[in-house]
Amino acid sequence: MTELERITQAETYINRYFEFEDAVKVSYENKDYLKTYIKDISQVVKDFDVRSKSLKYMGLCVLAAVVVFVLFLIILGVKLIVVPIIAAAAVLVLGIAFVIALNRYRLTAAQEHQKEVNEGIKEQLDILDTRIQQIERQRDDYLKALDSKIDFMQADVDYMKNIGKIKEYVQNGSAETCEDAVEMFEQSMLMAQMTNIIHDSEKKSFTQEENMERFGDPLKIIKENKRNRKKGKKK
Numbered sequence: 001m002t003e004l005e006r007i008t009q010a011e012t013y014i015n016r017y018f019e020f021e022d023a024v025k026v027s028y029e030n031k032d033y034l035k036t037y038i039k040d041i042s043q044v045v046k047d048f049d050v051r052s053k054s055l056k057y058m059g060l061c062v063l064a065a066v067v068v069f070v071l072f073l074i075i076l077g078v079k080l081i082v083v084p085i086i087a088a089a090a091v092l093v094l095g096i097a098f099v100i101a102l103n104r105y106r107l108t109a110a111q112e113h114q115k116e117v118n119e120g121i122k123e124q125l126d127i128l129d130t131r132i133q134q135i136e137r138q139r140d141d142y143l144k145a146l147d148s149k150i151d152f153m154q155a156d157v158d159y160m161k162n163i164g165k166i167k168e169y170v171q172n173g174s175a176e177t178c179e180d181a182v183e184m185f186e187q188s189m190l191m192a193q194m195t196n197i198i199h200d201s202e203k204k205s206f207t208q209e210e211n212m213e214r215f216g217d218p219l220k221i222i223k224e225n226k227r228n229r230k231k232g233k234k235k
Helices: 003-035 041-048 052-074 082-149 157-160 163-171 178-194 208-215 217-234
Strands: none
Touching: 003 082, 003 157, 003 163, 003 178, 003 208, 041 052, 041 082, 041 157, 052 082, 082 217, 157 163, 157 178
16 A cells, blocks of 8 residues: 555545534534524513503504594484493403403413423434434544554544645655654644644534524424324324
8 A cells, every 4th residue: 555545545534533523513503503492481471572562452442442432422422422431431441351361362372382392492402412422422432443543643633634734745745654744744733833823713603594404493393293293192
């Protein structure tokens, strides 16, 4: 086996390790994304804002009561003004009672929906945690096995990330052996550290919409699980 074939084989092994690493990274990003759907019930109540919604619809009730009063007054005249007053009062009271009942119903529905979402998301997080543990275990086991597969350098992440650069030293003839290429890389790395050239790569952030395209809509999964449970109960 030539030195180029030797380092190319090592590059293949290393790329496989980073497939595990990327899978772990994406899984954690998925986990963070799922957590954005979890809300405390008190936050749901705050977001619903019963007071402002009630005041808005109560204003409409007052307007409706005024309209009823005017219509009855026109039809019956001033002599029977008691009837318009009673009709307007009835519309106002019934309207306010309806608004209060409607907002309570909507708030309760919103709270129940969020409870369902929270439970469904936690189920998905549990499944994802199990998957992450499995991938991390595979990744760590594979990393340990690399020590026996690669004999010209240590299975260190900093080295493995730069396997392409190390390979270039062999390809362009700067290094006669893989070991020489590693030594040249170590020298360049030390120089870079001394001159503060090494920078950490920035973590790419994703929007909620981009994460939905990457990982899917967890609410759909919750609905599907709910339907499947209902079917199971019927059987």
